[in-house]
Amino acid sequence: MQISTVGIVGAGTMGQGIATTCAAAGLDVLLAERSPEIAAGCLEAIGEDLDRDIAKWRRTESEKKAILARIRLVAGLPALEAAHLVIEAVPEDLELKCALFRELDGICPPEDILATNTSTLSVTEIATHTKRPDRVIGLHFLHPAPRVPLVEVVRGLKTSNETFAASREFVRVLDKTAVEVFEYPGYVTTRVMLPFLNEAMHVVMEGVASAEAVDTAMKLGYGLPVGPLALADRMGLDEVMRWMQYLFDELGDLKYRPCPLLRKMIRAGHLGVKSGRGFFEYEPE
Amino acid sequence: MKILVLNCGSSSLKFQLVETDAAAEAAGTDRTLAKGLIENIGSTAVLKYERPGAKPVKETAEILEHKIAVERSIALLTDAETGVLRDRSEIGAVGHRVVHGGERFKASVRIDDAVLEGIEDCFDMAPLHNPPNVRGYRAARAVLGSVDHVAVFDTSFHQTMPPEAYVYGLPYALYQRHGIRRYGFHGTSHRFVSRRLAALLGRAHDDPGLRVITCHLGNGCSVAAIRGGRSIDTSMGFTPLEGLVMGTRCGDIDPAALLHVVLREEIGSAEVNALANKHSGLLGISGLSHDMRTLLEAAGQGNERARLAIDVFCYRLRKYIAAYVGALGGVDAVAFAGGIGENAAAIRAQSLRGLDAVGLGLDPATNAAAVGTEAEISPSGARARVFVVPTNEELLIARDTFRIVSGLPPA
Numbered sequence: 001m002q003i004s005t006v007g008i009v010g011a012g013t014m015g016q017g018i019a020t021t022c023a024a025a026g027l028d029v030l031l032a033e034r035s036p037e038i039a040a041g042c043l044e045a046i047g048e049d050l051d052r053d054i055a056k057w058r059r060t061e062s063e064k065k066a067i068l069a070r071i072r073l074v075a076g077l078p079a080l081e082a083a084h085l086v087i088e089a090v091p092e093d094l095e096l097k098c099a100l101f102r103e104l105d106g107i108c109p110p111e112d113i114l115a116t117n118t119s120t121l122s123v124t125e126i127a128t129h130t131k132r133p134d135r136v137i138g139l140h141f142l143h144p145a146p147r148v149p150l151v152e153v154v155r156g157l158k159t160s161n162e163t164f165a166a167s168r169e170f171v172r173v174l175d176k177t178a179v180e181v182f183e184y185p186g187y188v189t190t191r192v193m194l195p196f197l198n199e200a201m202h203v204v205m206e207g208v209a210s211a212e213a214v215d216t217a218m219k220l221g222y223g224l225p226v227g228p229l230a231l232a233d234r235m236g237l238d239e240v241m242r243w244m245q246y247l248f249d250e251l252g253d254l255k256y257r258p259c260p261l262l263r264k265m266i267r268a269g270h271l272g273v274k275s276g277r278g279f280f281e282y283e284p285e
Numbered sequence: 286m287k288i289l290v291l292n293c294g295s296s297s298l299k300f301q302l303v304e305t306d307a308a309a310e311a312a313g314t315d316r317t318l319a320k321g322l323i324e325n326i327g328s329t330a331v332l333k334y335e336r337p338g339a340k341p342v343k344e345t346a347e348i349l350e351h352k353i354a355v356e357r358s359i360a361l362l363t364d365a366e367t368g369v370l371r372d373r374s375e376i377g378a379v380g381h382r383v384v385h386g387g388e389r390f391k392a393s394v395r396i397d398d399a400v401l402e403g404i405e406d407c408f409d410m411a412p413l414h415n416p417p418n419v420r421g422y423r424a425a426r427a428v429l430g431s432v433d434h435v436a437v438f439d440t441s442f443h444q445t446m447p448p449e450a451y452v453y454g455l456p457y458a459l460y461q462r463h464g465i466r467r468y469g470f471h472g473t474s475h476r477f478v479s480r481r482l483a484a485l486l487g488r489a490h491d492d493p494g495l496r497v498i499t500c501h502l503g504n505g506c507s508v509a510a511i512r513g514g515r516s517i518d519t520s521m522g523f524t525p526l527e528g529l530v531m532g533t534r535c536g537d538i539d540p541a542a543l544l545h546v547v548l549r550e551e552i553g554s555a556e557v558n559a560l561a562n563k564h565s566g567l568l569g570i571s572g573l574s575h576d577m578r579t580l581l582e583a584a585g586q587g588n589e590r591a592r593l594a595i596d597v598f599c600y601r602l603r604k605y606i607a608a609y610v611g612a613l614g615g616v617d618a619v620a621f622a623g624g625i626g627e628n629a630a631a632i633r634a635q636s637l638r639g640l641d642a643v644g645l646g647l648d649p650a651t652n653a654a655a656v657g658t659e660a661e662i663s664p665s666g667a668r669a670r671v672f673v674v675p676t677n678e679e680l681l682i683a684r685d686t687f688r689i690v691s692g693l694p695p696a
Contacts, residue, residue: 004349027328057552057559
């Protein structure tokens with residue numbers, strides 16, 4: 001089936017980013033948002049993000065116009081019946097997502113693929129709330145979705161090969177690269193990156209090197225565009241903490257134990273870029 | 286013979302139905318019967334269609350792929366009300382514009398499996414253009430069945446350039462490994478205009494002593510130096526970015542300047558590519574528009590950046606024309622074509638200013654009067670003559686297609 005209309009549920013940061021990505025690839029987007037407050041501001045926020053792209057010569061004014069013209073905001077889920085693929089990007093709450101998939105299952109034609117952008121919850125479990133578990137899949141876009149060229153395509157236990165193949169083709173149409181991942185906590189990106197950030201914090205805590213020294217060493221030594229501590233600051237230290245705790249709880253291995261220094265910094269209100277201070281200091285925007 | 290000419294972009298399809306044959310070509314009486322444009326394929330597409338003597342059609346429709354776009358085009362051409370054909374079997378052949386033919390395709394060619402493979406081998410060098418060209422071919426073949434298809438390349442006319450014109454001053458290994466060299470584009474237009482120019486001069490187009498310079502000035506701009514009907518140099522290079530300042534492209538630039546921008550602005554290769562191709566040129570300098578008409582109007586009202594953009598544009602063009610006079614060892618005629626070349630008398634005048642030293646000059650009255658029409662604009666008795674020659678790439682694609690499917694030698 002040719003996917004030309006994509007439904008997106010949730011117009012928060014991720015939903016906006018996925019909508020922009022799809023519209024930039026020439027697809028029509030139906031963006032469903034229940035909260036009138038979020039809905040009211042979301043097209044403006046997408047426009048502002050596109051303005052930042054224009055300022056950095058990533059896009060042109062006419063491309064911005066075309067992208068915005070392809071995104072249609074809808075209030076309720078029934079409008080998503082017209083979509084060929086629906087991607088859910090609502091908050092990470094299992095009950096919320098399961099209820100949503102039950103509802104989508106009743107609205108969308110049975111051949112449609114239902115995808116979740118979850119990074120922590122089980123695709124397999126969400127799929128059990130539909131009559132089409134073979135057509136449920138995870139599409140894990142990373143933030144900021146329009147600029148990260150990767151999507152983790154996450155197979156639940158019952159996801160069919162056809163659903164996977166169609167999803168991979170969809171990712172290709174978005175001009176991104178898909179990696180096939182079998183559902184497991186943290187997938188690939190989070191599972192490999194978070195312990196790396198955590199270890200960098202241990203190095204600082206143990207007095208082996210300063211934060212600047214750790215980031216300089218890792219950037220120059222391995223050709224990384226950004227050091228691990230600056231990256232943690234950008235992600236938000238509370239988010240990093242939440243992730244480590246999740247991996248630790250799910251996998252029970254000590255190597256996922258959150259670094260005590262991380263815990264202490266969060267208690268002090270040092271959350272990274274968003275609070276003006278983390279491992280480094282930041283000017284307010 | 287009625288030839289369908291297709292020019293297929295990533296989400297667009299331009300089509301023309303042209304009636305031509307050997308006699309009509311010789312007499313210059315071959316003509317476009319109808320033409321159309323479908324944009325935004327893959328979603329809600331916008332379709333425009335017109336036929337001389339009938340009301341233009343404009344509609345929107347869901348057109349998800351090129352095959353459906355080709356179907357729709359043929360439906361319009363055969364429609365009882367809008368059409369010009371009784372049925373699709375009247376289409377004698379299909380001519381396709383293909384952007385990049387690399388070093389393999391030195392002339393237009395009938396498309397078979399081997400040719401298709403050759404075009405696909407050039408995907409790497411024209412990732413935005415060749416794949417949709419092939420998609421258009423596959424769509425037309427699926428819709429029209431056994432009719433012959435011909436590929437006409439933007440690059441092939443410039444394949445006669447000698448190595449000293451096409452080799453870059455880079456390590457030669459890059460040419461050998463990746464085909465990094467100058468190819469040139471707009472070949473169909475330069476070929477059409479230079480032939481017409483020869484006819485206007487009353488000389489055979491392959492007269493070995495004939496030296497002409499053709500300026501294709503549209504949204505993309507290029508100049509070609511042509512001796513004896515063969516291109517010996519052109520301003521575009523490995524991609525259509527090199528050479529003249531264009532609507533949104535920077536043209537010639539020191540590559541180190543872009544490397545510096547990468548560091549200073551913390552951007553990547555995709556951004557640099559967009560910066561140089563979509564945000565530069567007339568638009569980038571003026572900060573106002575890529576459209577020369579808008580800039581001429583603004584400059585007339587005192588807008589200094591619009592004036593500067595025009596000055597840079599004309600100065601670069603003048604340098605190229607003078608350089609090609611040198612490359613050709615003199616010049617017999619210069620032609621202006623494309624939207625700017627055919628319509629903007631002020632740009633033609635400014636670009637030739639000071640070139641009287643090499644025998645190039647304009648008659649102000651005839652230059653000002655030549656808007657969108659063929660005309661000689663140099664003063665009578667001039668050593669080198671200057672013309673406005675409206676280009677018609679589709680017509681040349683149709684003529685090539687007719688000759689190839691009829692087994693005639695190339696014109």
